[in-house]
Amino acid sequence: MDNIKTRFAPSPTGFLHIGGARTALFSYVYAKHNGGKFALRIEDTDFERSEKRFEEDIMESLKWLSIIPDEEVIFQSDRLEIYRSYIDKLLKEDKAYYCFCSKELLEEDRNKLIAENRKPMYVGRCRELKPGEALLKTPHVIRFRVNRTSGAATGFKDLIRNQHISVNNDEIDDFVLVREDGIPTYNFAVVIDDALTGITHIIRGDDHVSNTPKQIMLYNALGFDAPEFAHVSMILGSDGKRLSKRHGATSVNQYKKDGFLPEALVNYLIRLGWSHGNDEIFSMDEIIKYFDLKNISKSAAIFNTEKLLWLNSHYIKSKDPFVLINLINDIKDDFQTPLNIDIKTAALADSLKSRAKTLVELKQKLDFFVNEDIDYKDEILSEFNFGESDLKFLKSFREFIAGLNDEIFNCGNIDLTDKTGKENSLEILKNSIESIKNKFNDFLSKNNCTMKEKAMTIRLAFTGEKVSPPIYEIIFALGKERCIKRIDKFYDYIINIKR
RNA sequence: GGCCCCAUAGUCUAGCGGUUAGGACGUUGCCCUCUCACGGCAGUAACACGGGUUCGAAUCCCGUUGGGGCUGCCA
Numbered sequence: 041m042d043n044i045k046t047r048f049a050p051s052p053t054g055f056l057h058i059g060g061a062r063t064a065l066f067s068y069v070y071a072k073h074n075g076g077k078f079a080l081r082i083e084d085t086d087f088e089r090s091e092k093r094f095e096e097d098i099m100e101s102l103k104w105l106s107i108i109p110d111e112e113v114i115f116q117s118d119r120l121e122i123y124r125s126y127i128d129k130l131l132k133e134d135k136a137y138y139c140f141c142s143k144e145l146l147e148e149d150r151n152k153l154i155a156e157n158r159k160p161m162y163v164g165r166c167r168e169l170k171p172g173e174a175l176l177k178t179p180h181v182i183r184f185r186v187n188r189t190s191g192a193a194t195g196f197k198d199l200i201r202n203q204h205i206s207v208n209n210d211e212i213d214d215f216v217l218v219r220e221d222g223i224p225t226y227n228f229a230v231v232i233d234d235a236l237t238g239i240t241h242i243i244r245g246d247d248h249v250s251n252t253p254k255q256i257m258l259y260n261a262l263g264f265d266a267p268e269f270a271h272v273s274m275i276l277g278s279d280g281k282r283l284s285k286r287h288g289a290t291s292v293n294q295y296k297k298d299g300f301l302p303e304a305l306v307n308y309l310i311r312l313g314w315s316h317g318n319d320e321i322f323s324m325d326e327i328i329k330y331f332d333l334k335n336i337s338k339s340a341a342i343f344n345t346e347k348l349l350w351l352n353s354h355y356i357k358s359k360d361p362f363v364l365i366n367l368i369n370d371i372k373d374d375f376q377t378p379l380n381i382d383i384k385t386a387a388l389a390d391s392l393k394s395r396a397k398t399l400v401e402l403k404q405k406l407d408f409f410v411n412e413d414i415d416y417k418d419e420i421l422s423e424f425n426f427g428e429s430d431l432k433f434l435k436s437f438r439e440f441i442a443g444l445n446d447e448i449f450n451c452g453n454i455d456l457t458d459k460t461g462k463e464n465s466l467e468i469l470k471n472s473i474e475s476i477k478n479k480f481n482d483f484l485s486k487n488n489c490t491m492k493e494k495a496m497t498i499r500l501a502f503t504g505e506k507v508s509p510p511i512y513e514i515i516f517a518l519g520k521e522r523c524i525k526r527i528d529k530f531y532d533y534i535i536n537i538k539r
Numbered sequence: 540g541g542c543c544c545c546a547u548a549g550u551c552u553a554g555c556g557g558u559u560a561g562g563a564c565g566u567u568g569c570c571c572u573c574u575c576a577c578g579g580c581a582g583u584a585a586c587a588c589g590g591g592u593u594c595g596a597a598u599c600c601c602g603u604u605g606g607g608g609c610u611g612c613c614a
Contacts, residue, residue, distance in 0.1 A: 051614045086613055143612075159541065160610075181612055201544080211542055211610090219612040226614045250543060250609040273545075273607085280606065308551095311563090315552055318562040337545095337552075340607060344550045347564040357577075394577040495573030507575040 044076030046241050048102075049230065051083040052094035055291035056101040058343065059245065059275045059283060062309040066272055066336070067243040068107045069310070072328040076240070080109040081233060084117045085223050101292035105302050106324055114237065116229050123224040126232050126262060127182060127217060135261045136217055139166040140180045161213045182218040184228075186257065194253040199241075199270035199333050207253045215254055231255050235264035243270045243333075246340070270333050273313060273340045283343055297371060299398030301359075304352035313337045321354065353397040361390035362462060368403050379403075379410065383451045383465040384517040387473075391509040408503040409517055414526065416504050416533045423506075426534045430497055433489070434534075437498065438527045440483045441520060448472050449519045469516070477512045501530035 048064040050056065056064075071078040080102070084090040099113065130136035139162075141149075150160045167185065186209055195206025217228040224232075234242060249271050259266040277287035289295055295305055307322050314337070316322070316330045356364065365385055369378040379385050388409055389402065396402035408414055451468050484491060491511075499508050502523065508514060515523055 049614085053614075083614060089613070139612095146612090154540090157540075183612095198544090203544095205543070207542070213610085216612050221612080223612090225612065230614085245608090246544070247608055248614090251614090253543095271544085276607075278550085282607080311551065313551085315562095318553060320551095320563050339545050341552095342550060344564070347551065350564055353577090392576090395575060491573045493573090499574060505574090508573095509575095511573060 043238070044071055044074040044240050045079065045238055046071040046076065046243055047079040047081055047234070047237070047239050048107075049081040049083050049233075049244075050098050051086060051089075052091060052098060053086065053089040054094055055293055056098040057283070057290045058292060058295075058305075058309065059290075060098075061101065061105060061107075061292050061305070062275065062312060063244055063272055064102060064107050065105065065306060065309055066270075066314070066331075067241075069324075069328050069331040070241060070243060070270075070333065071110075073331045077110040078107075079111050079114070079237060079239070081114040081237075082116065083226065083229065084115055085226070085229055087117075087223070090117075097291075097293055101296075104296060105292065105306055114233065116233065119229075119233070120223070122236070123218075123229055123232055127224070127228070130184075130217070130261060131182065133261075134185065136182050136184050137167060137214075138169065138171050138176065138180045139183045139214075139216075140169070140171070140175065140178060141165055142179075159211075164214065167214065179220050181216045181220055183214040184217050184254070184257065184261070186212050186214050194256050196252050196256050196266065196269050198249070199268055200272060200336050201338055202334075205249065205252070207250070212253055212257070227251055227254050228258065231258040231262070231264070234267060235259065235262065239267050241268045241270060243272060246271050246273050270336070272336060273338060275312060276340050276342045278342060278344070280342060287343070288345070299368075299371065299400030299402070300348070300352050301355045301367070301399070304348065304355045307351050307355075308348045312341045312343070321351075349397045353394075356393050356396060356399070356402065359393065360462075361386040361393065364389050364393060364399070364402065368399050371399060372403075377410075379406065383469055384519075385409070386466075387469050387513055388509055388517050391513055395507070395509075405507075408505060408508070409514075412522075413529075414504045416500070416530065420504065420506060421500065421533070421537070424496070424500065426497070426538070431531065431534060433487070433494060433497065434501070434527055434531050436487060437483075437494075438524060438531075440480070441515070441523045441527065444476070444479065444520060446520065448475055449516065472516050473512050476515050480512060480515070502526050 046067040048060075048067050050060050050064075068078045070076075080099070082095055082098070084095070102108070127136065131138075141162075146162070149163050149165075153160045153163075162183065166183070171180075188209065192209040193206045194209060194212070195204050197204050215227060216225050218224050233239075252269055252271075256266055275283050277283045279287075283290055289298060292305070296302075303323070306324060306327070310322060310327050310331075311320065314331070315335055319330075322330075359367075362381060365379050365381050372378060385406070388406055392402055392405045396405055449472070451465060451472070481491075484494065495511055496506070498511055499506070499514075502508070502511075502514050502518060509517075518526070
């Protein structure tokens, strides 16, 4: 089929959640794989629950994920006139009818049917009514006249299951097309828009399967060709229940704030329900290259944060440290001070990136460096026993640091805005760290001790933590003054606890 | 309750009538090592159940069970 066009049609009643993001992604890559177009339509006909901030969130989140519509975004609230003209057509052709039953009356009908153990459907009170002018001035809705011919059924072929799904017409109510306030309902507006905008393939959540026959009826009644349908299974929480807030983060923007990279989220979501052999790592280009509806799973998938974290750490590891610094600064809260974009920060970020699963974690691991001073926490330090020999070592280690040539710590005023500047500075960095390493090893052998024996003491002194980047890098990044300051502080700390 | 859909390890999945049922996350052990990671190696764990069809079934059909969805003047 040529001129393929897909769409994502969220309602702005909440932040873009990962389930929505996944169907958007599927729709987007399906269109792109086939050289088609992808459209975004905001279904804001529920004025009660729709909010501007959610619209903005949805569009920003999609952009963040690189899911970019090819056309201008459509808002259903701008298209009320269009829907009106089609409802007139249906009314004129007797395919829809006015219903004057009050909500209270409907509720009564419903309770009665349930009590009799029958399907709670509209009883059809107004189905054959021919309302006059006066009656039309009273509150009413417009219902679709479902074909009640005995044995009639309505179905469609689902591309995910590759199977025809059919429902008997008497399972389908005379559903409301236009509400009392004159605003069309979902099932009506969705059909008009998909038909008028030339959508060829509708990829959406499983929860719409039972709406589809209603929509097919509308396509037929309006004389439109029905598009193809592909219903993707839902994403469930760890307990197998429908994903909700109690399962933790569900909105895309929360994942951004929590330090996830869009590549990781896209990679995770595409693999949740879709596969390409045994491959796990996909860039957007690769997804587009390989994507096929045939390889989408029919069954629901449970969201697994562990695997997302693995992918996130994979992508963090592959990033240039300067890029990582920018990304961290991009998600920081307003009250946080941004990281400096310099060679020392980059050096630490580079060695810390394999130790962090999220950008937030990476940021935290840089704290010992970013903060001018550090605190020694008893709950960490109490695990270690320090004696006279440690004090003696610290003294000579202090001398060693103080004796280092200032040149080693100097990385000059290199322009980091261009690529060669960065490369040059990384080269200087490598040399500095190498020479610190050599001098430090000399120092150790002169003092008859090994790295293994002394590393933890030094690490604790410099960072206050049991986990840190390699010692040489810390010395380089902190610089002579801060190293000495921290050695002194640590010395005092030990003396204090020994008393 | 009715209707629709789904069913391979804890999780995501490969498989599309004949495989020692493959990969990944997680997890366990070992190696590497200044810590923790990273990396490398090895291990762990699955065809929901019952009937058919067939020489042969994870794969096809039916049922059972379990799960999910819908059953709105929400989308």
